[in-house]
Amino acid sequence: PGVVDVRVLVAIGVVQLGGAVDVAAATKATVAEGVWLRPFGDLVYTMPPYVTDDEDVARITRAVVAAVAAGGGG
Numbered sequence: 001p002g003v004v005d006v007r008v009l010v011a012i013g014v015v016q017l018g019g020a021v022d023v024a025a026a027t028k029a030t031v032a033e034g035v036w037l038r039p040f041g042d043l044v045y046t047m048p049p050y051v052t053d054d055e056d057v058a059r060i061t062r063a064v065v066a067a068v069a070a071g072g073g074g
Contacts, residue, residue: 003068004042013060014045015068026071035063039071 005016021039030037037046037060044067046060 011050012045012047013064014043015064017042017044017068017072019072021067021071023071026067029066029070030063033059033063033066035060037063037067039067044068044071 002018004018007014020042023039026039044064048060
């Protein structure tokens with residue numbers, strides 16, 4: 001099914017998938033990027049602190065992409 005929606009509100013970023021995230025696969029992919037995200041249900045989301053620098057934002061973004069690729073959502 002893939003990505004259904006992408007939402008951002010202040011410092012919260014959410015990717016909603018078309019089905020349940022494979023939490024184990026998504027977590028393994030994000031940890032490999034050096035990032036801990038909290039995938040659950042059909043969501044992969046992040047809430048980085050306001051003081052996050054550009055390099056870390058790029059790392060978090062790579063981790064979200066990796067989580068979606070690995071965790072599938074269906």
